[in-house]
Amino acid sequence: MENKNFELDERKEKILDAIIRNYLETGEPVGSRTISKYTDLNLSSATIRNEMADLEELGYIIQPHTSAGRIPSDKGYRFYVDHLMQEKDREVTEMKEFVIEKTEKMEQVLKQVAKLLANNTNYATLVSAPAYNTNKIKFIQLSHVDDEHILAVIVMNNNMVKNQMIDVESSLDNETLLKLNLLLNSALNGLSIQEINLGTIAKLKEQAGSHSTIVGEVLDALANALNENEDLQIYTSGATNILKYPELSGSESATNLLSAFEEKEELLSLVTESLADQESETGIQVYIGNEAPIQTMKDCSVVTATYDLGEGVKGTIGIVGPKRMDYENVMDNLKNLKSQLDGIFTKPRKDEKS
């Protein structure tokens, strides 16, 4: 009655909690007798039955068929995640196995994170590379490769490097190349991709004079190189874990899920959605069943965390599994990895041997 929430009194909450916990463990519909013993409420199964009937009416649990036990509904899971689940706030340092090897290559790290998470949770995981669209150009260089090709090397703020080969009609002499280099650098250095607008471009081409076509190509290449790579940098692991859960592997949705993880294109919308959805203070989002951003995952639960490298550069870590998911463990893991990733690539790393 005096509980903060109107629908459920404390006893109902406890019973719901017990039902869900039990179901998470066993995966079997749970009956009144089980609860009667499982809890410390000292109530008979008959009483539990009455309460369960109420809980079902309120939509928190479901009976797969008459004369079966109850399983949590989406609403039930939601309530569990929001109110019942106790988040274990272990300190990060406790978990030795989680220490990420600091490698030069971001790619390696992210792959490793995906794998680590999959191993720890037994669900399917994905990690998106950070979206560097606010990142700035640090340095551009055109080099003569052979008579028909110029190589454009672009270095970004975070020391990410992009290459683009450019075909040219006729060979350029060194002097022109040097001039173009100078021109491009003075015009573009310090700008982010968004900041390169039509004005900048027009001005640049004007200054380039007879070589404006080359400049145009460089700009195309720039946009090209940066977009293309951002588009689809998602690392996944443990997709086959999906098959471990009968509630998923049975239906054809399992195949769709596996395909999604193989093609990765569909996962992109999951990432963007989750990046947009950051209301919670923890930076962790939970999608249950139909709440999931993409239809393919309507029979799953999806938990995502957004890691933040500072300056608006963000990426996503995600876990996809059955609704009957060990939310506590999953969120714990995510929180942990998130805190380790936050800032890892921008932080100075002086402790390396080489």
Add this chain to the structure above:
Amino acid sequence: MENKNFELDERKEKILDAIIRNYLETGEPVGSRTISKYTDLNLSSATIRNEMADLEELGYIIQPHTSAGRIPSDKGYRFYVDHLMQEKDREVTEMKEFVIEKTEKMEQVLKQVAKLLANNTNYATLVSAPAYNTNKIKFIQLSHVDDEHILAVIVMNNNMVKNQMIDVESSLDNETLLKLNLLLNSALNGLSIQEINLGTIAKLKEQAGSHSTIVGEVLDALANALNENEDLQIYTSGATNILKYPELSGSESATNLLSAFEEKEELLSLVTESLADQESETGIQVYIGNEAPIQTMKDCSVVTATYDLGEGVKGTIGIVGPKRMDYENVMDNLKNLKSQLDGIFTKPRKDEKS
């Protein structure tokens, strides 16, 4: 009797052929009555039965259980592939859908090839990036990025580009950098990775004088960049197709296969093996059942083709599916793609619009 092969007379061959073709189509064990009608031999089912008994004794076909039809054994498939199958030698040009969009990026092309093949065959496919270890260095450039970093850009013969960021203690002035560039290029241009031996290195370091540590780092970076990428460049597609075939998806081997395609590490040995196994004049290898290079695929058939970019640079295209595989179609597709890939990256490409 006067047949080139000792075990089977012509009639038995025809019957075996009919059995296998029928089984490839239907996936069901095939009985004597079916064959009696299917072929133009005009034999009664009883006669066929006798012949089938012989074929079984010789090991070409198998009876799943008494009172079932026969299915091909591994030996049967092998005979089919080697002697019975007719390879349709369509000209390449016929197949419009196969035209590969010529993109700048090798990666894109290979991904596309994998996908194309998976779509055309409904099996799982993999494409390995070519091993460029015999490829030569075309051009090296060190650039000043900031006070603590130098960027090494290495362009190979085939216009492949590698980057490696190098940490330096203290900033180098432009002149030194220019000198180093000159030195590195004159020493290393035209060499393949194998050709850079200790002598070259010692000499190079000597010439570099006080900057020999930098040179060392560049060489490390070089080896590093080139090895690392060669290690594990395998593109896959259609792995989930495996689930379409009951004989695979039933057992747990399906999960193992899917994992192998997800992790990709295991596939590496498949690639190396198939590169080693090139006896056939067509450049295509067929592994049936236990012949497969890796244990995970013992219940499958694996067909690989080796494409050749010239100068010893080679890669593999592979298909993994059930033993009951449409070998003709698969080999046709592989031959086709192989011929399109052969030399594609080294050939001059003048027909592009830009």
Add this chain to the structure above:
DNA sequence: GTTAGCACTCAATTAATTGGAGTGCTAATA
């Protein structure tokens, strides 16, 4: 408000039944 008791329901397991495709063998046929 709680509980014991009882009749009822329904999935899941196991057992029994049947149908049919296919074989192997034998004896007749060309």
Add this chain to the structure above:
DNA sequence: TATTAGCACTCCAATTAATTGAGTGCTAAC
């Protein structure tokens, strides 16, 4: 001697029937 028709036999696969048991809802007593 090779081929074929005929028949008894085998065994999987699919169907139906019987059994079990966990769990419920309801009622009446505490």
